[in-house]
Amino acid sequence: MNKDVTLSVDGEPLAVTVWGSSVQDVLDANDIDLTDKDGVSPAAGDQVSDGDTITVRYARQLTVIADGDKQTYWTTATTLDDALAEIGLHDPDLRLSVDRSMPLGREGLTVTATSPKDVQITVDGQTISGRSAAATVADLLAEQGITVSADDRITPGADALVTAGLSVTVQRVETSEETVSERIDYQTVSTEDSNLAKGTTQEVTAGKEGEKSVVYKIVKVDGQEESRTVISESVVSEPVTREVKVGTKVTTSSGNTGAAAPAVSSGSTWDAIAQCESGGNWAINTGNGYYGGLQFSASTWAAYGGTAYAPTASQATREQQIAIAEKVQAAQGWGAWPACTAKLGLR
Known part of the structure; x- marks a missing residue:
């Protein structure tokens, strides 16, 4: 006996008339082959009755x-x-x-x-904590409305996958240029001069610093300067080289007796006075009637035994001059050199 049934395949109903007695007969009659992964209800071996609905779902x-x-x-x-x-x-x-x-x-x-995960974002001085189902760090930032520039640094990278407990840091990077004026140091060239006493110098040309304009590329990370790189520089004014003559003339001339004097360490009070009196030139003789580093008059030099060393103080060594100066100081006090000892606070 024929039967009218409804055959529903993946939700699409179809009215069919069949002569068989089982669900399998209906499937065969409609060329429906099922695998063990497909589904059919009622089961393929069940009997079918007029008006039944057979449901087929393909896997x-x-x-x-x-x-x-x-x-x-x-x-x-x-x-x-x-x-x-x-x-x-x-x-x-x-x-x-x-x-x-x-x-x-x-x-x-x-x-x-x-799936949603606990995440943390540190950006612009604040930390944002929450849950997100974003797939990548870039998606996460976009979800939070955080815009980044090509120069900004994202850790981990924008393409990194979002994992549970992920901590993302965004560092704002600013690049700028700055032009500054900088000095150029001058060089000093020394030339030996046998006409100058050994240990003395004479400046021929004063040195002068030059100037240059330097353009820097400045990188700031979160507002703090990270690096400063020179892009270009140009000379505004060249430096002037300092030229100095250095004396090599030995002062133990025929006028010096060669008599020994006590050694005196450099940097002594007498060196300070000599610096003030004569610029530290122990062999100076300017023709003004005063000689040597401590500016002895010829009469004072002779009165305190200086001629035992040399006719004038400018012909005596530093140590010989200091030996006589100590005698003068013992007799006259620091007042023998009034201006300089006052300046140095010795009286």
Whole structure:
């Protein structure tokens, strides 16, 4: 006896008339071949009656890449949402690469799913904590409305995957140029001069610093200068070289007896007085009636025994002059050199 039944294949109903007695007979009559993954209700071996509805759902493959973990499932669901519920991925906060209501055809589907994770973002002097299902750091920043420039630094990188407990740092980078004026040091060139007493110098040309204009590239990270690199520089004025003559003439001339005098360490009080009196030139003889580093008059020099060393103080050594100066100081006090000893605070 023929029977009128409804055959529903993946939700599409079809009215058919069959002569067989089982569900399998109905499937065979309509050229429906099922695998063990497909679904049919009632079961293929069950009897069929007039007016029955036979439901067939073909299996389809669903590939889910969840937080980077790829899994493949077989399902008879005809929508993505139903399929996810069937395999236990029904969290409403789960972020999918396609819409949940998307039909699931027999050709199957691959979908990317990202679950919410605790994350932290440090940017612009503040730290933001929360949960996000963003797939990458770039997605996370966009989700939070954080814009970044090509120069800004993102740690980890923008393409890094978001993982549980991820901490993201955004550093603001500013690049600018600055032009500054800088000095150019002058050089000193010394030339020996046998006409000058040894240990004395004479400046021929005064040195003068030059000037240059320097353009720097300045990189600031979160407002703090990180680096300063020279881009270009140009000379505004050249430096002037200082030229100095250095005396090599030995002062132990025929006028010096060569008599020994006590040694005196450099930097003594007498050196300070000589610097004040004669610029530290122990052999000076300017023709003004005063001789040597401590500016002895010829009469004072002779009165205190200086001629035992040399006719005048300018012909005596530093040590010989100091030996006589100590005799003068013992007799007259520091007042023998009034201006300089006052200046030096010795009286």
